[in-house]
Amino acid sequence: MSSFSNKFHGKVAVVTASTEGIGFAIAKRLAEDGASVMISSRKQENVDTALAKLKSENLTKVAGVVCHVGKEDHRNKMIQETLRRFGGIDILVSNAACSPMFGPVLEVSISRTITTIFDINVKATFLLIKEIVPHIEKRGGGNIVMISSLSGYTLEKMIGAYGVSKTALLGLTKALVPECSEKNIRVNCIAPGLIQTRFSEMTWKNPSIRKNVEALIPMSRIGQPSECAGVVSFLCSDDASFISGETIIMSGGIAPRL
Template sequence: MSQISKRRLDGKIAVVAGSTMGIGYAVARRFAQEGAKVIISSRKQCNVDAAVSKLTAEGLNVIGLVCHVAKAEDRKRVFDEADKLGGLDILVLNAAVNPMAGMVLDCDESEWDKVFEINVKAAFLIAKEGLPLIRRRGGGSIVFMSSVVAFHPVNFAGAYAVSKTALLGLTKAAAVSLATENITVNCVAPGLVKTRFAEYITETEAIRDSALALIPMNRFGIPEDIAGIVAFLVSEDARYITGETIIAAGGASSRL
């Protein structure tokens, strides 16, 4: 998108976990384009520095911090920074791992624990720890990032798919408990998006062609396709939506 016509997020403070590349980066960029102050983060300082450099070169208001989402001290550092800015209005949980490829019951216990530590437990903890700052602002929005495989599992990402299904339940439960506090909790489930995370599928010819055959739009998504949806969900335009999951998969089979 060459120009953002609306600045729906003026005055808002946002934290996007896992946001120095791919979908998270596109979400952070879109938030900043719409007027938010954005804290971006990832595990590696070099990635944080590179992302901050690119975004500030566009004149966008961003701060970058190293944050391994499984480390309590890193999460605290991020929320301390948000507190300095004035609090928190928007929280997006995008960090995820998929350390193994294979069927769910072939997953080693250590790999299973890693997937759930990052994809589910850390998402829960970040939401829990960010909630007091959101409450202090009188309301806000939380968005979890799931995947279309939460609805339609594939054998090469078995444990990952189960972890992403867990986020659907977390979204529903949190949304119900926070509905009277002016806090919306929603979820986005992307399909195959052209990122480094998915490049084994999108860039390997034999796999790419079979994957595209399952997508009626006959193209993979790009990070900006997802960023626009997240920006909508955290804006006033979506103030009456909570507990929902939006699937963005180019028409790929997911649910009725």
């Protein structure tokens, strides 16, 4: 078990899509660092399982709620339950995303796939931030972190539509800075490359495919969710007090920008 710290003592964090993978690792790290954390998933079973895991590691200041971020009533319920349980909100980590199509951009179904991707990955992220900012402002300020992706820079052919939605988050991060700075809220983003999660298992479960993929990464390995969590914890801490509007690429050495 990791040693706990108190750098977020008295702080309250909301982490979306946080019952597995990167989201769960972030929720766990913020709880280890002293925050009270509200986790969420579309399925109650996932929420219950994740809460049991966290509490088994003596992380007791955690709660969970079912939340489909694309539904306004779900977002409102998550916010109100957080306020009821913990008394306020200081940190929002927007991690929820979907990628329902694997294939060339021009073959994407406009009526269904594109709408779903942008409704969840971009629109819902924006609306959740808009809804939570007043609550963070009431606490005297805080932090927002969006989870983008390396594909937001590289725009890979077979997940191009997903990549474009993640590019939008890079712009949204910057666009929010002027207004949020006035409210003492810092807004940042991380762009993970290949991280070992269920979402990316097609690239690492098969040993031969994994070997080929790792050969393309300068550090010659796939990242772990806990590594994303550490960066998010840093961005929400006083150690990053003069950082806002930044996106940190976590790609094992792949450098898509200067």
